[in-house]
Amino acid sequence: MTATQDRPAAEIGKDRRRKEDQRLITGRTRWTDNITLPGMLHLAMVRSPFAHATITSIDTEAAAASTNVVTVLTGKDFGEELGACINAWPITPDQKTPAHSPMPADRVAFAGEIVAVVVARSAAAARDAAELVDVEYDELPAVVGIKKALEDQVLAHPDLGTNKSALWVFDSGEAGTGSDVEAAIETARADGIVIEREYRQQRLIPAFMEPRSVVVDPTSEQLTMWSATQIPHILRFALAATTGVPESKIRVIAPDVGGGFGGKLQTTPEEMIAWGVARRLGKPVKYTETRSESLMAAHHGRDQVQTLTLTADKDGKVTGLKVHLDADLGAYVAIVGGGVPVLGAFMFNAIYKFPAYRFECQTVLTNTTFTDAYRGAGRPEATYAIERLMDELAAEVGVDPLEIRERNWITHEEFPFTTVAGLEYDTGNYEAATAKAKESFGYDELRREQAERRERGDRVQLGIGVSTFTEMCGLAPSRVLGSLDYGAGGWESASVRMTPLGKVEVVTGASAHGQGHETAFSQIVADRLGVPFEDVEVLHGDTQVAPKGLDTYGSRSLVVGGEALVKAVDKVIDKAKVLAAHLLEANADDLDYADGRFTVRGTDQGKAIQELATATFAGHDYPEGMELTLDADATYDPVNFNYPHGTHLCAMEVDTETGAVKMRKYTCCDDIGTIINPLIVAGQVHGGLVQGIAQALWEEAVYDDAGTLVSGSFVDYLLPTAADTISFDVVHTDDPSICTTNTLGTKGVGEAGTIASTPAVVNAVVDAVRHLGVSDVQMPCTPERVWRAIHAHDGAA
Numbered sequence: 001m002t003a004t005q006d007r008p009a010a011e012i013g014k015d016r017r018r019k020e021d022q023r024l025i026t027g028r029t030r031w032t033d034n035i036t037l038p039g040m041l042h043l044a045m046v047r048s049p050f051a052h053a054t055i056t057s058i059d060t061e062a063a064a065a066s067t068n069v070v071t072v073l074t075g076k077d078f079g080e081e082l083g084a085c086i087n088a089w090p091i092t093p094d095q096k097t098p099a100h101s102p103m104p105a106d107r108v109a110f111a112g113e114i115v116a117v118v119v120a121r122s123a124a125a126a127r128d129a130a131e132l133v134d135v136e137y138d139e140l141p142a143v144v145g146i147k148k149a150l151e152d153q154v155l156a157h158p159d160l161g162t163n164k165s166a167l168w169v170f171d172s173g174e175a176g177t178g179s180d181v182e183a184a185i186e187t188a189r190a191d192g193i194v195i196e197r198e199y200r201q202q203r204l205i206p207a208f209m210e211p212r213s214v215v216v217d218p219t220s221e222q223l224t225m226w227s228a229t230q231i232p233h234i235l236r237f238a239l240a241a242t243t244g245v246p247e248s249k250i251r252v253i254a255p256d257v258g259g260g261f262g263g264k265l266q267t268t269p270e271e272m273i274a275w276g277v278a279r280r281l282g283k284p285v286k287y288t289e290t291r292s293e294s295l296m297a298a299h300h301g302r303d304q305v306q307t308l309t310l311t312a313d314k315d316g317k318v319t320g321l322k323v324h325l326d327a328d329l330g331a332y333v334a335i336v337g338g339g340v341p342v343l344g345a346f347m348f349n350a351i352y353k354f355p356a357y358r359f360e361c362q363t364v365l366t367n368t369t370f371t372d373a374y375r376g377a378g379r380p381e382a383t384y385a386i387e388r389l390m391d392e393l394a395a396e397v398g399v400d401p402l403e404i405r406e407r408n409w410i411t412h413e414e415f416p417f418t419t420v421a422g423l424e425y426d427t428g429n430y431e432a433a434t435a436k437a438k439e440s441f442g443y444d445e446l447r448r449e450q451a452e453r454r455e456r457g458d459r460v461q462l463g464i465g466v467s468t469f470t471e472m473c474g475l476a477p478s479r480v481l482g483s484l485d486y487g488a489g490g491w492e493s494a495s496v497r498m499t500p501l502g503k504v505e506v507v508t509g510a511s512a513h514g515q516g517h518e519t520a521f522s523q524i525v526a527d528r529l530g531v532p533f534e535d536v537e538v539l540h541g542d543t544q545v546a547p548k549g550l551d552t553y554g555s556r557s558l559v560v561g562g563e564a565l566v567k568a569v570d571k572v573i574d575k576a577k578v579l580a581a582h583l584l585e586a587n588a589d590d591l592d593y594a595d596g597r598f599t600v601r602g603t604d605q606g607k608a609i610q611e612l613a614t615a616t617f618a619g620h621d622y623p624e625g626m627e628l629t630l631d632a633d634a635t636y637d638p639v640n641f642n643y644p645h646g647t648h649l650c651a652m653e654v655d656t657e658t659g660a661v662k663m664r665k666y667t668c669c670d671d672i673g674t675i676i677n678p679l680i681v682a683g684q685v686h687g688g689l690v691q692g693i694a695q696a697l698w699e700e701a702v703y704d705d706a707g708t709l710v711s712g713s714f715v716d717y718l719l720p721t722a723a724d725t726i727s728f729d730v731v732h733t734d735d736p737s738i739c740t741t742n743t744l745g746t747k748g749v750g751e752a753g754t755i756a757s758t759p760a761v762v763n764a765v766v767d768a769v770r771h772l773g774v775s776d777v778q779m780p781c782t783p784e785r786v787w788r789a790i791h792a793h794d795g796a797a
């Protein structure tokens with residue numbers, strides 16, 4: 001490694017405004033829907049209004065005869081031609097996985113499933129004609145909700161014979177990572193504390209700003225798909241694998257993408273249909289969903305029921321945790337559908353030293369939109385459960401919630417620490433993060449105010465919510481993912497090319513959709529290579545430009561993709577050193593590299609990296625055997641996950657007469673190691689917090705018994721705006737020297753806020769009214785639910 005790590009970082013840690021924002025906020029960008037190609041046709045989808053029905057006939061005549069309509073195609077018209085949607089890699093060998101056609105010909109399994117596509121010369125003509133497609137259905141009984149699904153009375157897919165898709169189990173006794181949880185329960189029942197609870201993770205909708213959109217151009221030998229996707233590389237793989245077209249003939253481009261939050265981590269039926277229509281007609285096509293379609297048919301997240309048993313001794317030292325999870329997959333097993341709760345399995349023990357742990361997850365199929373990753377994917381659900389339980393334990397023991405956590409957490413001297421779930425946490429200092437959060441929050445003062453309000457019997461009570469967290473992010477070590485039967489690995493790639501004039505082109509396989517990689521990655525290269533920030537151009541999101549990669553999710557881009565970048569830069573420097581030594585007639589060992597310049601130690605003789613780039617372009621004078629041009633590729637596959645952590649504190653005011661809640665203060669102290677760009681990190685934390693708080697207080701996707709989504713618009717699905725939240729107090733601790741998974745000492749941040757905030761808020765709401773006999777409020781904590789919880793025992797509710 002030649003880069004001078006001792007040089008003071010000029011760019012890393014700087015509040016750089018995002019390069020990409022100029023074009024994004026002035027509308028000078030190419031969203032997929034802005035793309036117009038000569039002769040392009042437009043698609044509208046005809047979707048089933050029924051959750052479960054047999055398609056008896058489809059009359060397309062009136063629609064096909066409409067002005068500007070080119071054709072109307074159904075599942076029957078396509079036959080096998082459309083390929084199949086990529087289903088999940090099974091989480092157990094005997095997983096029940098229903099066949100998932102992008103456009104079924106005979107039976108629909110959720111409301112919103114596509115039964116026909118109208119192809120027209122304008123989007124308006126396609127939408128109007130879609131109304132004229134006459135589909136006759138024979139309605140079948142629909143199964144909605146986990147409880148009903150488990151009964152197996154009504155089947156989401158009758159051919160499977162059950163709604164139970166897979167049962168995945170981890171037991172620390174069997175795995176040899178801990179002791180037997182049943183024995184811990186027995187002991188605690190005899191002489192200790194047993195806390196049994198059931199928590200519900202309501203279904204959420206990712207609700208990204210830019211609805212999904214896809215354009216396919218089949219007019220040249222190489223088929224091109226533009227898609228508002230998080231995963232251009234995985235999408236190209238899926239298209240090739242399911243349709244037989246070689247990857248070399250497929251180019252997938254994710255232009256600027258307006259958010260995803262896990263919701264665009266999918267190879268969608270809409271993409272497959274657009275692909276099929278374009279190939280069949282030989283013309284470019286475009287499909288952009290409406291907001292209603294997006295809420296109804298883009299995948300949903302969460303939707304679990306958690307049945308939990310926590311055992312402890314009388315001092316509140318946890319002795320075991322048993323988790324049974326029922327997870328609603330919806331109608332199909334989506335790309336990481338079953339993998340989401342399994343990811344959560346490793347996080348229920350969170351920052352704690354639990355001696356015994358058992359986790360069972362039963363995934364079920366229902367006649368609802370399929371579920372998959374939503375910001376945090378498995379980890380927010382697990383964190384919610386354990387952080388709610390720790391508060392219940394504190395109440396039982398009669399100590400402060402922070403005290404109970406301290407009695408159980410891994411102390412900083414104990415790292416590296418192998419958890420009861422089998423992960424090796426390389427780094428963490430929960431004491432430091434908690435102390436800093438406490439101070440910044442004014443914990444003791446707020447506790448005093450809370451006591452005063454209780455004493456006075458104020459109508460508005462104050463609650464203080466605590467939540468600590470860690471997460472396995474930086475997805476991830478490919479070998480570990482392989483051992484969990486995930487289909488894809490977790491490596492990432494980067495290329496660094498110096499242009500003849502000494503500028504730098506960086507190619508990354510990560511695919512940003514709002515995270516600001518162009519800016520943060522430029523900062524890394526500027527520092528490491530010693531070139532001006534403005535001279536670095538970051539290219540991504542196009543399989544032709546960036547052919548290798550595994551895209552963006554699981555807070556992996558910086559800790560995996562950023563490290564690949566560091567490796568590529570270092571290779572460029574090594575290569576340049578050989579040329580510098582040649583041109584300076586010096587021994588390579590006598591050269592120092594700093595601020596983009598090689599100097600012969602002890603002299604003022606030197607060469608700038610830019611001069612060397614130009615010299616390789618000219619090619620007039622270079623050492624024998626050197627490969628011309630200053631460029632290098634690198635991949636990085638970490639050996640472990642990456643473990644950011646933090647302590648979040650929330651103060652909520654609760655009106656005990658109306659049940660209305662109001663946030664008063666929110667402080668989070670996250671340890672994310674070295675911060676590349678504090679401004680970007682603040683944005684990531686703020687956005688993440690709002691999404692987690694929204695789960696606690698506002699958002700819920702609701703189906704009626706027939707399987708109709710009744711929260712199918714933003715009138716019913718309460719997506720918060722900035723005006724609904726307060727100004728957050730965001731602080732950090734870090735100890736990069738002991739973060740072992742990358743040389744920058746960074747930890748991921750993209751999901752941190754979402755993971756920790758939901759339990760912090762609910763703990764605060766419960767804490768405000770615990771003295772009134774409340775020990776739980778189901779999410780979202782609407783005024784009605786809070787009011788009912790307060791009056792649960794007095795007959796008023």
Ligand code: MCN
Pocket residue numbers: 258259260261262374375376513514515516517520521552553554555556557558559672673674675676677678680681684687746747748749750751
């Ligand atoms: N960063 C930094 N210093 C750190 C950690 C991160 O400067 N110590 C910067 C990174 O350079 C990057 C950003 O913060 O610009 C996020 O980095 P990272 O934690 O690596 O997360 P990813 O880039 O892999 O993004 C994925 C993550 C996930 S999983 C979801 S979900 C999510 C999120 O990012 N969806 C988002 N943030 C989002 N932000 C926007 N605007 N839109 C989404 O859909």
